[in-house]
Amino acid sequence: MNQVLIAVFALVGAASFSSRIEVVAASAVVACGATWFVDRDALRRVLRVGLLLGLVFAAAAAGAAVAWASGLDRGLFIGATVLLRLVVLVTVAAVVARSVDAEGILAAMSRMGMERLGLVFGLALNCLPHLNETASTVWAAHRIRSGGRWAAIGRLPSLAEVLLAHTGRVADQAAAAAALRGHGALARPVTPLAPKVRTVVVTGSPGAGKTPLLESTADELRNRGFVVAGFLQPAIIENGAKIGFRIRDVASSEVRDLARRVAEGEGNFGTSFSFSEDGFELGRRALNSVPPGSILIIDELGPVELRGGGHWPAVDRALRSFDIAGLVVVVRRTLVPALVEALDAADVVVVDLEEVDGDAVTEVVEALRGEAPIRPSINAIVTDA
Amino acid sequence: MKDLRPWTHAALYGALWGALEATAGTALHLGRVPFRGEIMGLFGLVCLVCLRRLQPKVGVVLVAGSTAIFLKIFTLGGLYPGPLVGIGIQTLAVEFGFIVARGPWAAAIGGIIAFGTNPVQRVITAWIVSGTEAATAVLRAVGELGGIDPRLVLAGFVSLAASMGAVGGVWAWRLAGRVERRLRGGP
Numbered sequence: 001m002n003q004v005l006i007a008v009f010a011l012v013g014a015a016s017f018s019s020r021i022e023v024v025a026a027s028a029v030v031a032c033g034a035t036w037f038v039d040r041d042a043l044r045r046v047l048r049v050g051l052l053l054g055l056v057f058a059a060a061a062a063g064a065a066v067a068w069a070s071g072l073d074r075g076l077f078i079g080a081t082v083l084l085r086l087v088v089l090v091t092v093a094a095v096v097a098r099s100v101d102a103e104g105i106l107a108a109m110s111r112m113g114m115e116r117l118g119l120v121f122g123l124a125l126n127c128l129p130h131l132n133e134t135a136s137t138v139w140a141a142h143r144i145r146s147g148g149r150w151a152a153i154g155r156l157p158s159l160a161e162v163l164l165a166h167t168g169r170v171a172d173q174a175a176a177a178a179a180l181r182g183h184g185a186l187a188r189p190v191t192p193l194a195p196k197v198r199t200v201v202v203t204g205s206p207g208a209g210k211t212p213l214l215e216s217t218a219d220e221l222r223n224r225g226f227v228v229a230g231f232l233q234p235a236i237i238e239n240g241a242k243i244g245f246r247i248r249d250v251a252s253s254e255v256r257d258l259a260r261r262v263a264e265g266e267g268n269f270g271t272s273f274s275f276s277e278d279g280f281e282l283g284r285r286a287l288n289s290v291p292p293g294s295i296l297i298i299d300e301l302g303p304v305e306l307r308g309g310g311h312w313p314a315v316d317r318a319l320r321s322f323d324i325a326g327l328v329v330v331v332r333r334t335l336v337p338a339l340v341e342a343l344d345a346a347d348v349v350v351v352d353l354e355e356v357d358g359d360a361v362t363e364v365v366e367a368l369r370g371e372a373p374i375r376p377s378i379n380a381i382v383t384d385a
Numbered sequence: 386m387k388d389l390r391p392w393t394h395a396a397l398y399g400a401l402w403g404a405l406e407a408t409a410g411t412a413l414h415l416g417r418v419p420f421r422g423e424i425m426g427l428f429g430l431v432c433l434v435c436l437r438r439l440q441p442k443v444g445v446v447l448v449a450g451s452t453a454i455f456l457k458i459f460t461l462g463g464l465y466p467g468p469l470v471g472i473g474i475q476t477l478a479v480e481f482g483f484i485v486a487r488g489p490w491a492a493a494i495g496g497i498i499a500f501g502t503n504p505v506q507r508v509i510t511a512w513i514v515s516g517t518e519a520a521t522a523v524l525r526a527v528g529e530l531g532g533i534d535p536r537l538v539l540a541g542f543v544s545l546a547a548s549m550g551a552v553g554g555v556w557a558w559r560l561a562g563r564v565e566r567r568l569r570g571g572p
Contacts, residue, residue, distance in 0.1 A: 062511070065526050078518060086514065120392055124403065128400050164560070164564045175392075
């Protein structure tokens with residue numbers, strides 16, 4: 001809608017609040033006429049029987065009250081004025097609602113420095129059809145389970161509970177999806193690492209042995225004469241369950257606790273782990289002095305790092321400050337696309353432990369030397385991102 | 386808010402409120418159902434209290450309220466002042482409640498302010514749309530039919546609505562607790 005029309009509709013809307021009925025009537029005629037030329041669908045939307053009856057009812061109520069207080073003539077006058085005013089307001093509302101581009105609003109919010117709020121609106125818009133559909137499905141299931149419509153209405157609190165819990169789950173999934181995409185605006189902005197050397201991304205399912213593989217790879221690299229720096233994050237296992245992580249400096253072998261599993265909702269950074277600042281400090285020290293020509297091992301970068309937190313700043317600083325010969329990064333499988341995007345590296349090879357036929361250590365070392373094949377399935381994962 | 390979840394929760398609970406306004410709100414409005422404002426207010430209160438219980442961050446309720454207003458204006462075609470003012474006041478009321486108190490008290494305070502201001506907000510909206518004469522006449526008619534001072538009638542409505550808000554707030558808090566246990570697998 002161009003600016004002239006916006007001005008016309010704004011004027012018409014303002015004029016409808018005049019106390020003179022001829023001005024209000026004229027504004028109603030202009031509003032309906034302009035809408036007829038600009039957006040006939042909007043006018044059809046206004047001229048629905050249900051809506052018009054509602055307007056008439058509201059105007060009649062106001063008119064009746066005034067007629068009772070000040071006489072029939074005055075009541076009729078007020079009723080007619082209110083009806084015409086409501087017609088103008090509803091018409092202007094219909095045109096504005098159909099003409100204003102939500103994308104434009106989001107762009108405008110971005111320009112005003114409220115990008116996060118714009119993204120929240122965008123997410124809400126995207127989720128609206130899903131929530132509507134879910135509400136219908138949940139209602140149908142609730143009605144069947146309750147044995148009829150009236151019994152279902154009697155058990156509305158349990159329906160609300162299900163719907164609210166479902167909404168919470170979708171919100172959690174949306175947060176995870178935003179983290180997976182390394183969404184720079186909903187999360188803290190992530191500076192791409194942009195390593196200038198060959199980068200090997202080691203991945204695999206949880207428990208596939210990524211950390212032990214990196215320990216063996218570090219030993220193999222040392223045997224071949226490389227200097228190895230960085231850190232490993234071995235799991236802390238108690239009674240067969242993973243309850244946290246330690247961090248070990250690859251060069252000095254110093255070990256600290258990094259994270260412990262805590263009750264849901266009590267973790268840091270939106271995870272179920274409580275992180276120790278001591279652990280992060282050791283990670284920073286491990287990356288503070290990297291000899292030239294080293295192979296840098298980072299085990300691992302997770303959702304926290306992909307949101308710009310955790311080890312990310314230290315890794316970023318190390319890659320910018322030191323002249324390394326190669327980089328090995330561990331990441332869980334679902335985060336491979338997000339990491340590859342956040343790395344913004346010119347030369348990346350992904351090694352998936354479950355797809356390695358022979359010796360995984362040899363595969364990683366060969367990948368660092370540029371001799372390993374790039375596997376098609378991993379390519380597909382990366383392309384999907 | 387470095388964690389993403391308060392933002393996504395605010396978006397989703399704001400969207401849920403917006404969706405309820407679009408479906409149930411429209412149906413109640415067109416059906417001229419009595420207490421439709423209070424019914425929709427309760428839906429909004431439940432969404433906001435649940436959101437604040439799941440994500441106890443200052444400002445999260447304001448984001449959800451802004452989202453609901455955004456959806457109401459730009460997707461649902463609602464430029465009518467009443468619901469927009471109602472959503473705005475309710476959002477501020479719940480946020481205020483959770484700033485000055487905690488737990489069910491916060492929800493009750495939010496509910497009292499949100500519901501208590503509802504009749505006043507309606508009178509103001511009627512004043513805007515119908516003019517002072519009609520709004521005054523309605524108040525006078527209601528008062529004289531019952532033989533009571535119009536100001537007392539309004540005060541009565543405000544007290545009744547505020548009581549409903551207090552009960553609704555506490556109920557919403559308890560419901561949010563059940564939702565929390567459902568999501569987090571607690572007892």
